[in-house]
Amino acid sequence: MPLTPPQPSTEIYRVRVAVPVHLYDTFDYSVSQQQYEQAQAGARVLVSFGRQSLIGVITEKLAPDLPIDPRFQLKTIRELIDQAPILDTKVLTLLTWSAHYYQFPIGEVIQTALPSLLRQGKSQDVLTYIWKITAHPEAESKLKRSQKQYDAYQILKLHPTGTTETILNLSGVETATLRALAKKELVACTQEIQDFTPMPVQLAQMPLTPNPDQHNAIQRVLKSLHHYQAFLLDGLTGSGKTEVYLQIMHEVLKQGKQVLVLVPEIGLTPQTISRFKSRFHCDVALLHSGLNDSKRLQAWQQAKMGKASIILGTRSAIYTPLPRLGLIILDEEHDLSYKQQEGFRYHARDVALYRGYLEQCPVILGSATPSIDSYHLVEQNKLELLQLNQRAGVALLPKMHLIDLKVAKKNEGLSQILIDQIQHTLDRQEQVLIFLNRRGYAPVLVCESCGWQANCPNCDAHFTLHTQPYGYLHCHHCGTIHRLPETCPECHHHTLKTLGMGTAKVEEHLKTLFPEHDVIRVDRDSTSRVGSWQKIYDRIQHNKPMILLGTQMLAKGHHFPYVTLVAILDIDAGLLSVDVRAPERTAQLIVQVAGRAGRGEHKGHVYMQTLRPDHPMLTTLIEKDYRAVAKDMLEERKAARLPPYRYSVLIRCESRDRDYSQAFLQEIAQMLQHQAGDSIEIWGPIPAPMERKAGRYRAHMVILAQDRARLHFFLRPWWAEVIQLPRQHQLRLSIDVDPQEFN
Template structure:
């Protein structure tokens, strides 16, 4: 047995993953005292090359582990944590993710840490605890409803409450600071209390219909074991109530629940539903939080203080010691797939995490992905259906408007304008959907036909008029002012915006319906903190309003007063080169349509199209997404397309397309030599958008029926590819790609 006190003969080592783009972990030496204190899953400060970085210990090496004599071991600079902050299951999940998605483990591990911990900041940050100073200050805040609301809540907590909890209750930090300035409240910095709190039921569950009961009972049978469910429910069929009643039973057992939503816009609505049902600590994790609040929420999850963790994509890597249920809402949504850097899919990672944690997982959607239907066929998902809308609400009726023959005004058919008028006169709300932000997608010169194209991409500039007139490329971000004269023919005042973006439709709607509010929801109008929440609050009032927006409006929102939905331009989704385009289009139509008629009044949906005879539209006209999905899966099986074969997309990017194609062709030949006919290789070919941000892009698509063997061959080939590529070329690998652009 080795003598641990004989430091002259023994080298104490730990294996550390560091945030660099290398696929290995690295050994560091440390003293006996450090070795005894070091914990797997804890952070360490180390020197790597010429930089100091924060790494994570993934293994304590035994004293008899072999040492590479050609490698000079460095000392650990500092142990940053006295205990593990990442548990074994999360470390296993990170290791699996790095291997499956072919990405450096050190960079993957960073996904599990909030920014302040990545930077090496201490774990035990102090929390702001706000307390009331003046118990008779009502007269000082008569003019501010926000300050009155905050004051009332704070008076309910005589010993004080944390800023994080107050923010979750809808009280903004700016409101607290305003009260502090008036010397009504003050804060003190105190150590955080991570003790778990009991969960209390704040509101009785709704009465479940038969479909909901079957779903709830089926899921609850799988408590404390792994089973994956696809909750396939029509829009408005009460999927959230199923989630809540299953969560209630899991929370009763002292377990935690992780809920993932595709975008920040869904979190205010979801957290409101959770808070009205449960009195418990809820941690919110998304990119809209500042660093300190994100760390606090992460710590509440990691210590078990938070009973419910609600987050977007990266929250799947959050440590949770008592995880008992995972819910992925709107599972079909493309936002769950990371499209840059570490290209993981949160849905697939969530399934593997549920397996590691030995707990059930629910994938919910009104329009499940074709991938999930395929998993149902393979008996890897258990399908549960909700076939009727909750309460008395009925499915909306869908109508097609043929733009080739319709009379139009401001780009809207006369029939649609009349229908909008009827709804507004009845004090109801209208939702107009157009998946194109900005004022217009193209600017042309009417004199010579010149078009405003991005100099760096194979794309048109989009015209924006606010906050000032400019041209904006939504692909590379280039912004230019609109020229005074045409660059081609030098004529002035000949520019004409072609097509419609949300800003132009907003202008048209204000002209057509000047007596009603038009609320625009897109990335431009909701960029300020809290702006989406203000719009959402307005929509929840029973006042006649026109709601206009992009995909942000299609994702699971409950708008009880919307009775008419209009989809202005869906045709582009029917003409794409991507084989998944019709699936995305079908999902979008059904999801947007599902915002209508969710309250007491019947809903209608109008689709303006130049292709009223398209088979996809005529299938969906009967709200029959499942029939479309069934046929689409058959078509994919015949064509041997994903998910019926497994895919990997290799992207090459440089300033020379010839260099891209030549290099990829050579690497293809190397892959064929080792894999034979196991892998079907498509390409290399130029990408659908050949030039982006001044660089040319090429693709190779790899397909195989045997995922395990394909990954076996790809692992070594990909490492060789990275070493062999020219220094000026960037190559990336996308496992299970969702887009081919």
């Protein structure tokens, strides 16, 4: 019988790829049989997309016998970049869930989880820089003129066989200092393939003895180390939340697991990492936007390969692959910085809770002023409440005082009562913190002759006057900068005058009132240089009388042991805002700023200047506490059927044509109402609180629903249809699920 010749295989091998484009689909590509066998979900591939070559990530391997739609011609992948996945299954699941929940393209969502160099297709292999001192007979004499270089050299002497640049950076040695030493031929640098063997974790310092509240919180979390349980650690400012974190972390680290700690701002990482270093001998990976590309990749690799036992980062670190994750801590959980406000608008707090569920590990949300949303989750038994009700050590809670600006005698915006209190505090050799959430010199420039105001031509907002390093007008909303006019542009008189106060103007006035004392301004302008905030923070830690003046940077969890007086100059803006969350944010801000006072041996005092001393929220805050304020707000929200008692989605729309934005929103609102019926309620469309920004007119529409699952059931197909609609006037659309701001 003749042999039948082998038939050619009809199977087509395919992989599904998430491509970094603003399209909501994944795309199928064909691969060879050999590539198919090598390919894994979570690995990168080089693909052709239109006329571009892009780096995508495989999300799925498709069965070879699945039918193919004959209408589409498959492209072949150009290169399989990774032999092993760079994103594990759990992180890929987390990213896919995030893309679906926040209604954002999966290809762009995955970019959030990857360091820049990996997005560009660079190799996963990381070279680490090893620095080592060289034999030089006159080394120390060459360093007499530079204390910084001398200190760095002394640290390097402790590592005769050399050490990594990362460890030196964590020890306070800057890369620029190392390069300066290399120029003098006092140190040498070599490159080696990074060793990902984790360092054994050891205690560098014995833990403190916890008080009863701390002990209870620690024990309740430790009972949940091997499964998912979410906790809200509600502790007064200065009550020792960090010590609770550290003692729980120690137990997790002893089990050979990793701990992910999220903080809201880069500025908090130096002091947080110093606390960790003083307690534990182990590898710590730092992940935030202040790192250059190579250092971020290096830290990411340390985390992914399991070398780093503690991973400390800001918002996007929640998507870092961690092979042995055992605990997630989100400090200052109320902070708005955890919510991404542009593009992929995810909330790191909510993503952290879902990641804890996927990893089956506990999650701790910590704050002295928990968000209303978190208190609501406690009501629903989705968070277990742990409370710390007393300050650690001998520190007492500060006493709050209101100053009625309607009757108080004022001097350049400062009441005489406050000026006297500042002087008394400085005379006692203590420190003062003054909070004003408005940077620049003054928020408004006007002409006294004709009433002209310096307004931004592109926004419904005033220019802010800045005087350093020269006089200029700056719009903090769109970034427009104009020269400061010498005369009024309308009437040409020399009658220009500033209204209101910014931090720079208050700084100038304080230096006049208290010339013998240092006045340190802390805002985005004064801390823009790399390392500038750390230098300021180090100065504050010295027991020397001084005045600290700043914006929200000073309110976020910093420990200032010598501050006994806190002054809040203007809290009325938050009391009068149309944003439903503004009173909550204002109460949190007051408590967080007030919490900087009296953290040492001396009792603190807080003075708040206001035109509304009888405001119910202020009265409750002073007579009771933040928890009472939060309880009142929850009742108000429930009565008004506002979030968190209903789920919300904010649709933002902007174009060059004012009417078109609202007309388009009206059209898509009718589409959704027709599909969803009574399941949802739509507010708007209405103009945004700042209708014109950067030359574009903005309108909003809010979608509300009682049932989250039902809301998303209608939301997903509706939004897919909306983004396909033809648009005019360069219309821009965005969707914000669970919005935190309505600006």
